[in-house]
Structure formats: C-alpha cells, structure tokens
Amino acid sequence: MKMRLVTRLLLAIIIGVAVASCIEESEPYIPPTKAEEDALLAEYLDTLTNRGLDIDTTAMGVYYIIDSIGNGTFPQDGDTCVVKYSGRFIDGSVFDSTGDNTWEYVLGAEGLIDGWNDATRFIDEEGSAFLIIPSELGYGATGAGTIPPNTTIVFLVDMVEIKPHH
Numbered sequence: 505m506k507m508r509l510v511t512r513l514l515l516a517i518i519i520g521v522a523v524a525s526c527i528e529e530s531e532p533y534i535p536p537t538k539a540e541e542d543a544l545l546a547e548y549l550d551t552l553t554n555r556g557l558d559i560d561t562t563a564m565g566v567y568y569i570i571d572s573i574g575n576g577t578f579p580q581d582g583d584t585c586v587v588k589y590s591g592r593f594i595d596g597s598v599f600d601s602t603g604d605n606t607w608e609y610v611l612g613a614e615g616l617i618d619g620w621n622d623a624t625r626f627i628d629e630e631g632s633a634f635l636i637i638p639s640e641l642g643y644g645a646t647g648a649g650t651i652p653p654n655t656t657i658v659f660l661v662d663m664v665e666i667k668p669h670h
Contacts, residue, residue: 535652541639545656548594549636559636566623567636574631574663581612582669585624588662594636599650599657606664617642620659627663635659 536544549567552559559567579585586608591600609616611624619641627633639645639654647653 533652535647536654538639538645538654541654541656544594545636545638548656560626562622562626564618564622564641565638566619566641568623568626569634569636570626571632571634571660574628577629577666578627579611579625579629579663579666580669583611584608584667584669585611585663586665586667587624588664590660592658592660594656594658610669619657624661624663627661629663629666632660632662635661 549559552569557569559569561567586606588602588604588606589600590598590602592598612621617637619635619637622641623633623635623637635658637657637659639656642657643651643653643655645653647655651657
C-alpha cells in the first residue's frame with residue numbers, strides 16, 4: 505500500500521515536471537515595424553486575391569471588398585450612418601464588435617479614423633463590405649487601446665441605415 509502511494513506520487517511529480525517543461529514563458533509582445541506591417545498586409549491582400557475576391561482601393565488607400573450590395577443610397581458628409589460592425593486584426597482575432605447592436609456616427613465628423621471615414625462612403629444602405637485599413641489610416645505608429653502600433657485593421661461593416669443630413 506505504501507509502495508503504491510510512493511509510486512503514484514513519483515508518477516505525479518514526473519508528469520508535473522514534464523508538463524512544466526513544455527510551458528514556455530510568454531514573450532513580451534513586440535509590435536511590428538511599419539515594414540513588417542506592409543509585408544503582412546501584402547501577404548493578406550495576395551491571399552484574398554488568390555481566393556478570387558475583388559479588392560477595390562479608395563483614393564486614400566483603404567482596401568475594400570463589397571460583400572453585398574444594398575439599395576443604392578450612399579452616405580454623404582453630414583449623414584448619420586447606422587451600422588453593425590466587427591473589427592478584426594488580419595489574423596482574424598476580434599478586437600471590437602457591435603454584436604447585435606448598432607452604432608451611429610456622422611460621416612465626415614472628426615474623431616473617426618481616416619480610413620473609416622473614407623471607406624464607409626462606398627457602402628450603400630442595406631449593403632455590407634470588408635474594409636482593410638492600413639495603420640497610417642487607422643491608429644498609426646502609436647496604436648490605441650487594444651490595437652498595437654503599425655497594425656492593419658479589418659472591419660466587416662453592415663450599413664443598416666443612412667439618415668440624411670438636413
């Protein structure tokens with residue numbers, strides 16, 4: 505009986521040491537350089553193109569893919585846009601989402617990232633699109649909140665409603 509207890513204890517210690525040796529200490533996160541971001545973005549865009557997706561680019565440099573066409577009414581500066589969105593990194597991990605809720609903003613208003621203001625003009629009411637926003641049109645070399653510096657961000661945006669500016 506005592507021998508069985510010692511054997512189990514030794515086995516538990518051996519398993520514990522084996523498991524502990526497999527656990528790596530987490531490395532501190534080092535944000536990408538601008539050159540690394542550009543390389544990741546180019547690879548991401550190539551992957552999308554190779555999957556047969558039609559990628560358009562705004563004059564500012566935001567990439568977008570129309571997912572579904574709506575009713576043909578596009579927002580203008582001053583209009584209130586009602587959207588649902590999911591914000592992701594190019595690795596697919598989510599950093600923000602409205603979920604089932606909506607979010608309203610005024611197109612062209614200050615306080616929005618340049619890439620968002622630029623690209624949502626191309627989504628008509630009841631339509632949806634993927635926006636691929638390079639860091640210089642997003643949160644730049646400093647990042648913000650959970651978004652690291654030099655990070656391309658991707659949004660799936662559903663334009664639920666456009667309330668015209670009066």
